[in-house]
Amino acid sequence: MNPMDEKPLHVGVFGLFGAGNSGNDGSLEAVLDHLRAARPDAVLDAMCGGPEVVATRYGVPATRLNWYRGEYRTASRVGAITGKALGKLVDVFRTAAWVRRHDAVIVPGTGVLETTLPLRPWGFPYSLFLLCLTGRLLGTRVALVSVGAGAIGNRPTRVLTRWSTRLAAYRSYRDAQSRDAMRAMGVDTARDEVYADLVFALPAPSAAEPAGNRGPVCVGVMDFHGSNDERELAEEIHGRYLDGATRFVRALAEEGRLVRLLTGDELDRPVADAIVDAVGSPLVTVAEAASLADLMKETACADSVVATRYHNLVCALKVGTPTLALSYSAKSDALMAEMGMGAYCHPAREAEADRLLEQFRELERRSAEVRRVLIERNLVVARRVEQQFAALAAALFPPADHIHAQRETP
Template sequence: MTPPARIGLFGLLGSGNLGNDGSFEAVLGYLRAEHPGAALSVMCGGPEIVASRYGLETTALNWYEGEYRTASGPLSIALKGFGKLVDIFRTIAWVRRQDVVIVPGMGVLESTLPLRPWGFPYALLLLSASGRLVGTKVALVSVGANVSTQRVTRSIIRWAARLATFRSYRDEPSRDAMRTMGVDVTDDRVYPDLAFALPTPSEPVVPRSVGVGVMAYHGGNDDRARADAIYESYVDNMTRFIAGLVADGRPVRLFIGDRADEQVVDEIMRELDSPLITAAETSTLDDVLRAMSAVETVVATRYHNVLCALKLAKPTLSVGYARKNEVLMTTLGLGEFCQSAREIDVDALVRQFAELESRAGELTEIAAKRGAEQARLLEAQFAELSAAFLPMGVR
């Protein structure tokens, strides 16, 4: 009798980022449907949450629990350094127990937001190197990437990608970025973001309602000195835009994409203090999809908030922090409705929103058609993964 396939899933999962968890849920749904007998294990940032929510065996991504907090003294610095050594052996041991490890989407090859090279990039490098060492296949599936401006980060990401067995990207610029960074992408494919494979809910729509996805945006890696000013400007401009919606009698539903964004929701609600503003209670991307299906139009910053709106075929306006938002919007037919989160022009945003609503019927039809195609492409990718890595159950 053929033993069940041993499949590992790896990433910053259960750590508060709803997009990451949504990508994971899409792959988990595929594995449970197509490979129901597989033995699944997860190495992740939030093992307790993942274990309780999905009923899976989990292992902590890092030995040191304070890995992603800023070191506050000599002891924490020493523990972080020691943890890096311990994690080498922990990662090898976990990878050795798997037949294949899947990194489910996410921007694992990106550095568009503040990122330390010895944080997750290092963990990803350990994964890929461990796979090569013990003969376990590592698949980076529909991941995001960009060209890092930090030399050490760029080098670590490049080697993490090079050592993986399989790579696919969620858009063409991601593949181009890895080519620029020195990775041979000849055999690498581009498929949609994994969240397009999630079920699409449908709730009664509140007339004239607007969903606004906000973010605790502090700029990127090169903006650390200006982070507070960037954050304050972003929150102020989004608050001004929402105030205009409220003045027009519009019900506004606020959305987050990460636990860190809750502070922005609190600030906006406290500043405007209006019964027309509510905050969607969401702990998963499925929650976001369900709550967002009840609004008419969406204005959002985080990539997966924008994706959820487009998946639901909502007229959508992106106030994005990276090129990936613009690429996604263009792919779904709404490329002209974009602004930069770094320098929001509120007056222009109001004009764009008015045009968005005036063309709602046309844009909804386009987004629905293109969204369905994204889901079909992901079915093809899942079939490719099964054929490449799981035809007989084990290596």
């Protein structure tokens, strides 16, 4: 067969990208960077939540994830309810048509198999199920790559998630507890591997060397209302979290510390603004960080970080800055333990300012030791991400002679 007649490899990426969550976008960026370096011949595109943002920022054609544009808004009127219902049917055919055009589709990282935040089964769990089902029916290999997973209480969501995972051609997880969660849900994980979060593949600035004057403290905040199974307690949980975070930031400001508030999603900005207003100190400001690269720059310049969102933690740990997790789920605890920081976790649901300050001061006392530990752990994690990409290539992109043989078969 003439090499000039070979069809290019078509690879799609699928997920809630371009919708205001920097962690999701960072996972997309890591996979696109890898594909462009390893498979420069591949034709790439995306099916995602914010196609205009993805197309502009990452330079790939993008298709909207849902036909109905109000998919993630609460539907109360008849027109909206009808639109959502019709959209579910239309999305079956839209997803199948998109999947058919690809040799492989990658779902890169993020917590696509968990419900640590409020989530309806007919939202993204349904979209993921359609992807994996049509991939299996149409012969397109779907890969769930270094994804997060967790126990799911809601039965419809659990069923959709279990079948999505079973139908995928390739699965790997960002931590062992994610694989354990899927095994407990009845998925055969015997051949599934654990690697690391894909964001660890992104380039990062070096952590700033400690200087004579104290640097800022970065405090990552979140629009936290509990998990999908805690909807009835959502406002109580949010109020307790916001009060604890505000008291902690106020205590730092009263000590004369500069505080930079970080966010990880557009939904977090009102929380940051509320803390600034409540503390009322010029020492407390909100960082304008639109991407994980921006977050890494902020955390690299900090003396220490206290953060809630999972990928705020990843950014801080990756650049080697001493970090305390205001943890809202087991995935944060697992990440901190993996990076040698297991002693520095505080539950977001019980944000208690005095105890948080005690842990923070202990972290700062051990800053030099912690930085050395993080350098060592980052080397280990970087190797695991490289292993993930090698395993993905072997699973999805067989040797060229095998591809040619398949394409030459009548």
